[in-house]
Amino acid sequence: MRTWTPPEIPALPGEGIAPKLFNTATGRMEHPAIPEGRALLYVCGITPYDATHLGHAFTYLAFDIMQRAWRDAGIETVYAQNITDVDDPLLERANDTGVDWRTLADEQIGLFRSDMHRLGMIPPEHYVAVTEQIDEIAQAVRELKERGFAYEVPTEGAVGFDIYFxxxxxxQSSQWRLGDVAPYEHAVMLQLSTERGGDPERPGKRNPLDPLLWRSAREGEPSWETPVGEGRPGWHIECSVIATKALGGAFTVQGGGEDLVFPHHEFTAAHATAISDTPLAHAYCHAGLVGYHGHKMSKSRGNLVFVSKLLNAGADPSAIRLGLLAHHYRSEWEWHDADLDFADRRLASWREGVRRESADPASADAVLQQLRAALANDLDTPVMLATLDAALDQGVDDSQLITDAVQSLLGVTL
Known part of the structure; x- marks a missing residue:
């Protein structure tokens, strides 16, 4: 799948610090293993039926900043992201609007690419749609069956059987244990499964939490003829296959929004581990959810703030980034329309500050080291912004260094 043009990232003097990150799976701050100075990152992509709102942007910005931190520390990065371009929400939206599902997906993928480019996000080296790897996913499902990790469930009104993990x-027979990624109580898992695409009440399942691997063909739905029958993939196995094909096993970080911890990341890890006998990732990092008008931004509520609408109305991409970066990536918070106004004022103040002549300027070298220290502390962008507020209010002795640092580390253009 075609990606987007990468932003310019100025080289900075010296070297940054590899960031310590909060690992959801262990509940601890850790330095994930980075063998041979090469960090491998997989972030779950969009289901392209209504992109891109600020909740999406907040998540992808978090992992953009993570890559900038690694690169500043002299670490090579390899980034992979999927597109769930065949799934129930997409098909439902296409049916509701009378648009062909492929047309809808292509339109929204194009919009997402445009939004990411305009916001200055680092693009993935591997940008893979599910429909590009149907055969590989089906082969993984067959392998899970052959290893005894999958079973068939009879399905009314369908050709063949649905297949469950x-x-x-x-x-009993792999390294994975339920709760390895999401250390939740069983009752919480059941609730989240119901809310997030699972079907714990499905008759014929051996365990209510068992996730769908392969959905047999239904009338009116897209399907593919494969070695495990005609149908289409389940959600979690898609990311297992795309991630491990792009990055291999035990990669550095599996990332996404907090709402993906369970069931998605738990079972993505389960499937990959059961197939390869290797853990999926060293660390699992999650961005907090963004609210608007008192509730989490969601398509079902319709309380979405779209990036494209802000940009098309004249918003500065750097101001949008600053409005998001004012919140730590793991925090849950609510966007207010006034946030963009505040970010605009901050951006204008910074742009004025780098031109300010001062009798007692702050040391740009010292400011850079403070920025790097905050970035190394679990990507603490609010501290970085406060550091720059103070320095640029005072004036700095090397405006070009600060301009380059802000663009390199935060993706903000002064």
Missing amino acids: DIDAAQ
């Missing part, structure tokens, strides 16, 4: 078998 066998949690209990995987726990």
Whole structure:
């Protein structure tokens, strides 16, 4: 899948610090393993039926900043992202609007690429749509069946059987254990499964939490003829296959929004581990959810603030980034329309500050080291912004260094 043009990232003097990151799976701050100075990052992509709102942007900005931190520390990065371009929400939206599902997906993928480019996000080296790897995903499902980690469930009104992952078998015969990624109580898992695409009440399942691997063909739905029958993939196995094909096993960070911890990242890890006997990732990092008008931004509520609408109305991409970067990436917070006005004022103040002549300027070298220290502390962008507020209010002795640092580390143009 075609990606977008990368932003300019100025080289800075010296070298930054590899960031310590909060690992959801362990509940600790850690330095994930980076063998041979090469960080491998996988971030779950969009389901392209209504892109891109500020909740999406906040998530992808977090992992953009993570890559900037690694690169500043002299670490090579390899970034992979998927596109879930065949899934129930996409098909439902296409049906509701009378638009062909492929046309809708192509339109929204194009919009997402444009939004990411205009916001200055680092593009993935591997940008892969599910429909590009149907055969590979089906082969993974067949392998799970052959290893005894999957089973068939009879399905009314369908050709063949639905195929489910066998949690209990995987726990007995692989390295993965339920809760490895999402250390939640069982009752919470059942609730989240119901809310986030699972079907714990489905008759014929061996364990209510067992996730769908392969959905057999239904009338009116897209399907593919494969070695495991005609149908289409389940959600989690898609990311397992795309991630490991692009990055291999035990890569550095699996990332996404907090709402993906369970069931998506738990079972993505389960499937990959059951197939390869290797853990999926060293660390699992998650961005907080963004609210608007008192509720989490969601398509079902319709309380979305779209990036494209802000940009097309004249918003400065750097101001949008600053409005988001004012919040730590793991925090849950609410966007207010006035946030963009505040970010505009901050951006104007910074742009004035780099031109300010001062009798007692701040040391740009010292400011750079403070920025790097905050970035190394679990990507603490609010501290970085406060540091720059103070320095640029005082004036600095090397405006070009600060201009380059702000663009390199925060993706903000002064």
